[in-house]
Amino acid sequence: xNAIRFHTHGGPDVLRFEEVPVPKPxxxxxxxxxxxxxxNHLDIWQRRGLPHVxxxxxxxSGSDVAGEIAASSQSDLPAGMRVMLQPGISCGRCQAxxxxxxxxxxxxxxxxxxxxxxxxxxxxTIPVANVVPIPETIDFVRAASFPLTFLTAWxxxxxxxxxxxxxxxxxxxxxxxxxxxxxxxxALLGARVFATAGSADKLAKARxxxxxxxxxxxxxDVAAEVLRLTNRRGVDxxxxxxxxxxxxxxxxxxxxxxxxxxxxxxxxxxAGLDLQALFAKQLSxxxxxxxxxGELLQIAPLLFAGRLNPVVDSTFPLARAAEAQxxxxxxxxxxxxxxxx
Ligand SMILES: [Zn+2]
Numbered sequence: 001x002n003a004i005r006f007h008t009h010g011g012p013d014v015l016r017f018e019e020v021p022v023p024k025p026x027x028x029x030x031x032x033x034x035x036x037x038x039x040n041h042l043d044i045w046q047r048r049g050l051p052h053v054x055x056x057x058x059x060x061s062g063s064d065v066a067g068e069i070a071a072s073s074q075s076d077l078p079a080g081m082r083v084m085l086q087p088g089i090s091c092g093r094c095q096a097x098x099x100x101x102x103x104x105x106x107x108x109x110x111x112x113x114x115x116x117x118x119x120x121x122x123x124x125t126i127p128v129a130n131v132v133p134i135p136e137t138i139d140f141v142r143a144a145s146f147p148l149t150f151l152t153a154w155x156x157x158x159x160x161x162x163x164x165x166x167x168x169x170x171x172x173x174x175x176x177x178x179x180x181x182x183x184x185x186x187a188l189l190g191a192r193v194f195a196t197a198g199s200a201d202k203l204a205k206a207r208x209x210x211x212x213x214x215x216x217x218x219x220x221d222v223a224a225e226v227l228r229l230t231n232r233r234g235v236d237x238x239x240x241x242x243x244x245x246x247x248x249x250x251x252x253x254x255x256x257x258x259x260x261x262x263x264x265x266x267x268x269x270x271a272g273l274d275l276q277a278l279f280a281k282q283l284s285x286x287x288x289x290x291x292x293x294g295e296l297l298q299i300a301p302l303l304f305a306g307r308l309n310p311v312v313d314s315t316f317p318l319a320r321a322a323e324a325q326x327x328x329x330x331x332x333x334x335x336x337x338x339x340x341x
Contacts, residue, residue, distance in 0.1 A: 003121035004321040005058040009049030012322035025125040031071040034341045036144035037119030038064035039328050062118030063087040063111045066143035084143040086130040087111045088290045103290045145310035145336035149177035155291030161259045165190035167236040174206035175334035180311045182239045183209045223252035244268030261286040311335030
């Protein structure tokens with residue numbers, strides 16, 4: 001089969017389009033013919049190399065996948081069935097897994113990250129529990145654009161931050177995968193959504209997705225603008241994933257009793273904190289990582305019914321994966337960048 005692999009860490013030029021053997025499913029797994037694979041920042045981190053993570057080389061990235069069952073021993077998952085994949089793989093037997101918190105499993109890993117080769121390839125294998133059938137009305141590109149970001153945003157807003165109808169939520173970087181998902185989920189839940197972005201065009205797109213207030217993060221002081229728009233009150237929830245560059249603004253934007261939930265640190269992981277603000281304003285700082293299998297099954301019908309719509313920025317053929325990653329790194333995109341396989 002054809003796949004994109006890297007044999008050493010580095011820039012986009014280390015990505016090689018090459019022929020590799022089709023993987024064989026182990027017991028409890030199915031073989032998937034990949035049709036679309038959406039990019040995530042995780043793909044970039046693994047390609048560049050992470051200081052404390054060893055990635056077996058050569059490596060095939062790709063966590064967000066839609067395609068067809070190619071081979072399966074499960075009678076309810078016949079060959080040809082159209083599916084999308086839950087990107088979180090867990091042991092299925094531990095206390096966390098059996099309590100429905102599989103994203104807290106000690107053996108948790110993400111498809112295409114370390115031991116499970118991902119969707120930058122024509123075929124991959126995955127445990128049966130990670131397969132989610134999709135209807136004919138959902139094309140592969142949209143299906144591949146859904147799982148990781150919408151699952152992450154749902155877990156942050158609903159499970160971790162407990163966002164309620166009528167609350168105010170600030171979503172950073174509206175054009176990012178998590179950003180566009182969080183705006184839609186916030187609006188669907190009846191919250192007032194504030195979104196930030198770095199261009200007028202992106203701010204207009206954020207409003208079209210359901211943001212009521214938008215802030216230009218290059219031209220405006222985000223926290224000052226949030227406080228002005230809320231009559232000095234601040235927002236109930238902040239959705240963080242940018243890290244060092246935005247953290248102080250995010251904390252200053254919180255109302256008394258506000259919750260800040262973070263799933264990433266794209267600009268750096270070192271952040272300071274005013275402890276006086278933390279206790280006096282009774283703030284909650286929450287970490288969030290992916291989401292559970294049950295949550296993806298809970299939100300999949302919202303995709304199928306058209307109530308949540310992943311925004312697709314652009315598509316590239318598999319062979320042009322390097323170009324697709326460069327577009328993700330340039331931050332010029334709005335929504336998901338998808339490889340068609
Ligand atoms: Zn487990």
